Amino acid sequence: MKSVDEFLAYAARLEQEAVLRFKELAEAAKTHGNKEVCDFFAQMAHYSQLHYQQAKERCGYHDLPEMTADDFKWPEMESPEAAAIWGADPMMGVQEAMRLALDAEMRGYEFYKNVLDTTTDPEIRVMAQEFTDEEAEHVEAIQRWIQRLAA
Structure with missing residues (x-):
């Protein structure tokens, strides 16, 4: 990262992409009548929207740089928190x-x-530490949900 503004642009875009993907997955589950999975992905979209906000x-006084989708250089082909599109599987369980x-949140953490x-x-280190800590909390929360369901 070259600047705080660039870091914040990445952070905002990462959460925005998570919102969009979780909404897509919720809609796919809804279309196939999978209410439990629809509700879970809708909840994840809501949380991601809060994180985006x-x-x-x-950003406060920072003006985010104008960046197109091609300007973002992600570790993989898309934003780390964009959950895998195969999640649109209508037979998926909770x-x-x-x-x-969890995988999406782990990629965000990484x-x-x-x-x-x-x-x-x-300044980027301070912000990156805050975001890293927040993502670690998300990972732990989902891990607890998984453990509760398994019990």
Whole structure:
């Protein structure tokens, strides 16, 4: 990351992509009558929307740079928190949906952790630490949901 503004643009885009993907997955589950999975993905979309708003609020006085989709250089082909599209499987159960969401949150955590580990900018380090900690909380929350369901 070259600047705080660039970091914040990535953070906002990452959460925005998560919202869109979880909404797509919720709609696919709804279309196939899978209410439990639809509700879970809708809840994840809601949480991601809250995180997106938090990322935007953290921008404060920063003006985010204008970036097109091609300007974002993600570790893989798409934003780390964009849950795998195979989640549109109409036969998916809640456990599988949670594992898919867990994988997305883990990728988000790894993205921020990588920024934290590689940046030399002290302001980016502080923000990356906050985002890394927040993603770790999301991972732990989903892991607890999975354990409760398994019990």
